[in-house]
Amino acid sequence: MSLAHRLALLLTLSSTAVLAHEPPWAREDSLRKRMLLERTAVCTDGKGHYVSSTEVFDSSQPQLFYGDGATFTEIPIAPNVVRLPTGSFFEPRFWNPDLESNANGVDARAYSVVQVDPKEGTCSVRCGQRATAFKLLATETSRELLRKAAYTPSPMKYEPYALLRDTKGVYFLVERGRLQAEQKSFRVFIGPRGRMKQQQMVNVVSDSKGEIFSTKKGDLQLLLDRELPSLWVEKKARRKLRQVPVSENLALIYNELGIYTGARLGTPCDDL
Template identity: 60%
Template sequence: MFPTRFVVLALLLSSSASPAIEPPWGPAKNLGQRMVLERTSLCTDGKGHYVSATPTPGMSNVQFFYGDGKRFMQIPLAPNHIWIPSGAFLDPRFENPEANSDVNGSGLDLRPYSRVKVDTKENTCAVTCGRRTTPFTLVEPARAREVLLQAAYEASPQKYAPHALLRDSKGVYYLVEKSTPGSGERGYRVSIGPRGQLKPQRMLNVVEDSKGEIFSTRGGDLQLVLDREQPSFWVVKKRRRELRPVPVEQNLLLIYNELGVYTGARLGTPCDDL
């Protein structure tokens, strides 16, 4: 008998504020914190949009925060991968068509990555979203420290991220999302429908273990079974329809731009406004 755990899936777009967090430099009261703050660059487009960049020691990725100078949202770190350029951040709403879609056959798709490029020696900064680059200006260090120490910081507003994607032989997609770390949420949500018309479903997560997950309506008439070893399937009143898995990492552009689930959503990156 499978253990059961009931987690009601959240609404598609939550209106609640993201949890407050501490930036990498904290209150900048000790030497280590002040050194992190000194390494942090702050850029602005002069139109009320700011992005801070803190290099991660010993790693290729950079910790970014984006906001209006008074309130900043954390941008999730890009994976520390040799093929992902420094300054990259994930925003699958925008495609870089010149990027490699399958690096060395590894399945790594670089097209959904945008980038903040800071050159402190040349005193330049720019934000690239897909194929569009917007010049930013580096804020003078003393002013940057003042802004960064007075601002409030929040976790990324993206409370759920793609966990699994499947489709049936009729072109109906089944998207399962899982709550993101630090979001303040817990659990999954399920959306089903044809491309561009996926709708959130009122389903419960009744099974979650090393073999997969099972989602069900309260009465059990509808079930979505995700299996890591056997074929997954959709159940309507005990009638099964086998589903084909669609790899999430290779289909982020499809998920964010064509299924309809993320239409109009803000992800807390500079690309929300540029």
């Protein structure tokens, strides 16, 4: 399995665990859930930004939320199978070159981290290489705030699936749904760096050999092939495309292609 496919698989595994509409303690209708609430730390930078970190029993990574204290958004955390620091979360806009490029099949440089030390009473958020000190709230204050807050799923509904380009510098990006139930939901973007636009194309073929995306009339087609060169088809004209590894170009995808310019991903790094 290629590095890109391992990345997609691991992001899928993590997203199925974290994309929900309720916090881990939900309605506190069991001892286990009440214990989860007790184990949840809340930190603030004093400027209206809050992060919460819940030590989930069956995970090596805590469940993370970010918000303004009234509403919290779930943060896509690192999957259990990846050796990353506790509190790591997917944040491809902020790169950390000090981390491994291949940490058990995942590029660790694309992950930032919320670090909480209850014993020392400290908390911080690192976005890429930049760390911001947060203040750890008292337990009673945290519980009251968490009980009153509303919770929303991550706005990161799609993940990069395939990236290609032609010899003129035109990029072709295919994204698919992050949730396992939405793996057949695709988006196609085409254009030069910084000016890519979403195309009205549908997935007409998806099998072990690749995918075919087409406009409604079929005059434009994008052919992704597992074995042969991928193609961009305009009526009868065919243009070969070069595969660009997704896992090695996350910073390019999220920072330079223009698709995510100005977008909020629901992580602390939106504001820090």
